[in-house]
Amino acid sequence: MVAIRAWAVHVLTACGAALALMALIFATGGQWEAMFFCLGFALIVDGVDGPLAREFKVAEVLPRWSGETLDLVVDFVTYVFVPAFAIAASGLMPEFLTIPAGVIVVISGAIYFADRKMKTDDNYFRGFPAVWNLAAFYLYVLQPPEWVGFAGVVALAVLSFAPVKFLHPLRVRHWRWLNVALLALWAVLAFVALISGMLPGPWVTVPLCLIALYFFLAGFFGRPA
Structure with missing residues (x-):
């Protein structure tokens, strides 16, 4: 039972790769809202699999299988590779x-992902934590x-290697209650943006930008990284 539970966590993490594949399929068809829905679900998976792995001591139960490596592989395709395709295919830059x-x-x-x-x-x-899924969304x-x-x-690519801090909204203790509340509000607003066909209007885009600005700047007020 313990091993099955540990394997279930690894499978959950690997489901992020399946979501990345679905997102890429939607992206190749120009179905951008569906692509971002898949990447959004991948964000949720990424948010819950780590705490589950620690709770169930997956690394101890299945020492042969590296959850950290699995997580990096999945994160690269969901945070970087698929968003890179979306950015390149967006038509929102000089051809x-x-x-x-x-x-x-x-x-x-x-x-960036190779940085220990x-x-x-x-x-x-x-440095900028390579959340290109969010950059593509904006x-x-x-x-x-x-x-x-x-x-x-x-600019974001350059900031990936800058000696500055960027906030992790769930793991940084300072003002965690505010960070989590803003993250929840962001998720609601992002959902509204998606169901509005990515054209939600200023009443959604303005708070989305203000929340992004908060998360972007919060780390700059800490000591140098």
């Missing part, structure tokens, strides 16, 4: 820069001028 934008995302994301010190001792991310919702979109991709 000759769409493929370079996708390449920048996958290369910077791959190197991507997290600080107080559970902040060191690109589609805000639809900024083409050059602004490309500049944003370059």
